[in-house]
Amino acid sequence: xxxxxxxxxxxxxxxxxxxxxxxxxxxxxxxxxxxxxxxxxxxxxxxxxxxxxxxxxxxxxxxxxxxxxxxxxxxxxxxxxxxxxxxxxxxxxxxxxxxxxxxxxxxxxxxxxxxxxxxxxxxxxxxxxxxxxxxxxxxxxxxxxxxxxxxxxxxxxxxxxxxxxxxxxxxxxxxxxxxxxxxxxxxxxxxxxxxxxxxxxxxxxxxxxxxxxxxxxxxxxxxxxxxxxxxxxxxxxxxxxxxxxxxxxxxxxxxxxxxxxxxxxxxxxxxxxxxxxxxxxxxxxxxxxxxxxxxxxxxxxxxxxxxxxxxxxxxxxxxxxxxxxx
Numbered sequence: 001x002x003x004x005x006x007x008x009x010x011x012x013x014x015x016x017x018x019x020x021x022x023x024x025x026x027x028x029x030x031x032x033x034x035x036x037x038x039x040x041x042x043x044x045x046x047x048x049x050x051x052x053x054x055x056x057x058x059x060x061x062x063x064x065x066x067x068x069x070x071x072x073x074x075x076x077x078x079x080x081x082x083x084x085x086x087x088x089x090x091x092x093x094x095x096x097x098x099x100x101x102x103x104x105x106x107x108x109x110x111x112x113x114x115x116x117x118x119x120x121x122x123x124x125x126x127x128x129x130x131x132x133x134x135x136x137x138x139x140x141x142x143x144x145x146x147x148x149x150x151x152x153x154x155x156x157x158x159x160x161x162x163x164x165x166x167x168x169x170x171x172x173x174x175x176x177x178x179x180x181x182x183x184x185x186x187x188x189x190x191x192x193x194x195x196x197x198x199x200x201x202x203x204x205x206x207x208x209x210x211x212x213x214x215x216x217x218x219x220x221x222x223x224x225x226x227x228x229x230x231x232x233x234x235x236x237x238x239x240x241x242x243x244x245x246x247x248x249x250x251x252x253x254x255x256x257x258x259x260x261x262x263x264x265x266x267x268x269x270x271x272x273x274x275x276x277x278x279x280x281x282x283x284x285x286x287x288x289x290x291x292x293x294x295x296x297x298x299x300x301x302x303x304x305x306x307x308x309x310x311x312x313x314x315x316x317x318x319x320x321x322x323x324x325x326x
Contacts, residue, residue, distance in 0.1 A: 046299075047082075048074070049227050049291045050306060050319050051198070051262060053283045057314035061286045063088070070317070071309040074294055083291035091126035092284050093144075093195045095187045098155075099205035099235075100162065101135040101178040107235040107268075108159065111204055114233075114273040115155055118202070119148025122277040130191055133158045134183040136174040136211050139165035144191075172213060180209035184219040184230065184257070193226045198284050200229040200263065206236045207250030207257075216253060223261045224323045227289075231280050232258040232265045262320040299325050 050072070054062040067084035096118070098111055123129060123146075131142040131151050139162055142154040158165055169186035172179075184201065192199045201223070209216075223230055232254040236247050243251075258265040264283075266276045294304065305322040 046293060046297050047291055048079075048294055048304075048306070048323065049083075049289060050308065051227055051229060051287055051289045052308055052317050052319035053262075053287045054310060054315050054317050056316075061282060062312075062315055063286045065288060065310070065312075065315075067290070069311050069315075070290070071311065072290060072292055073307045073309060074292075074304050074322075075296070076305075077295055079292040079295060081290050081292055083289070085289050087198055087285060087287045087289070090198055090285060091124065091128065092281070093192065093197050093199045094127065094129045095132060095191055095201045096129055096151075097132040097134065097183050097187050097201055097203045097205075099135075099178065099180065099183075099203075100133045100158070103178065103206055103208055103237055104204075104235060106237045110235065110268070112152075112155065112159070114204070114268065114277075116152055117273040118277045119152050121274065122281045123148045124281075130187075131155060132168055132183060132187055133162060133165070134179055135162070136177045136179055137162070137171075138168045138179055138183050138186055140168045141165055174211035176211040178208055178210050179212045180205055180207065180253075181212035181214045181216055181219040183212075185212075185214045185222050188222045188226050188228050192228050198287065199227070200231060200280075200284055202231050202233060202280065203254075203257070204233050204235060204268075205250075205254070206234060206247070207232070207253035208246060209253070216256070220257055220260045221324050223257075224320050225326075227320070228261065229284075229320075230257050230261040230263040232263065233268050233276070234266065235268050260321050262318055264318075294325075296325075301326055 054065055056062050063086070065086065067081050072079045072081060096115070104111070125146065128144045128146055129151060130140065130144045131154060133139050133141050139158065141158045142151050145151050168190055169182065184203065187201055234251065234254045236243070236250065238247060255265045301324060303322055303324050306319065308317045308319050310317050
């Protein structure tokens with residue numbers, strides 16, 4: 001009987017291998033976390049995960065797409081969808097990243113008011129948010145919290161004294177005042193990369209950088225790799241009511257970061273905070289994720305362009321533009 005058990009039936013090790021292979025073949029995104037004896041196991045596979053939102057011709061969110069309603073193309077080559085899911089009122093994991101550099105002094109009160117709107121009116125009871133303030137230092141104002149009141153109180157304390165809050169990422173000597181790209185980079189790598197579920201950054205800034213150790217493309221690539229969507233909420237301090245060349249550059253940066261990651265660029269001067277925060281929350285809670293194993297598995301550091309093509313007439317999709325195959 002013992003021999004038959006060993007030869008004719010899978011051993012415990014084989015069963016574990018089979019379970020593991022089954023998980024992989026169902027499509028698990030890079031960095032996915034599984035629990036065994038409460039110890040996280042991170043599985044790295046050649047798998048591409050894409051979050052997206054869909055709107056109809058009237059601009060209303062579409063919440064009933066299926067795998068059969070979309071095609072995914074990488075570098076003009078159709079891909080086979082291995083994983084598809086629809087988010088419906090899922091808890092959100094968010095980073096609220098606020099520019100507190102000199103160029104935003106004019107907006108400090110508006111930042112506080114808009115944060116209050118978000119924390120009190122939009123943040124759901126199961127949502128988790130961390131809060132970052134940055135100038136030439138990137139400070140973790142609050143770790144993940146579900147309490148809007150606590151987060152707002154921490155921000156008030158940050159405005160009084162920034163130095164008592166810990167650095168996010170390594171402490172660096174920066175001569176000038178705005179580490180915009182580093183704030184994105186470290187918010188992803190130090191916080192959101194370790195999380196699962198619907199993840200996004202709400203970024204309050206003018207898009208102007210003068211002291212980061214990372215450049216724009218590195219910040220964008222990092223968010224793309226971790227499937228983190230960036231909503232760029234722009235506060236631009238114009239000169240005598242007119243945009244300067246520096247303002248225009250910052251606007252183009254905010255637009256590009258949002259577009260490349262599948263988020264949206266919002267002008268805080270022309271859009272009511274109640275409106276755009278509600279729209280962001282609705283998008284994140286009414287979104288989709290799909291995954292595929294690319295037909296070209298070569299990791300050659302090239303950029304792979306992703307296009308999700310809806311089959312329904314009038315439907316438009318917004319997603320990250322692609323990823324670097326590393």
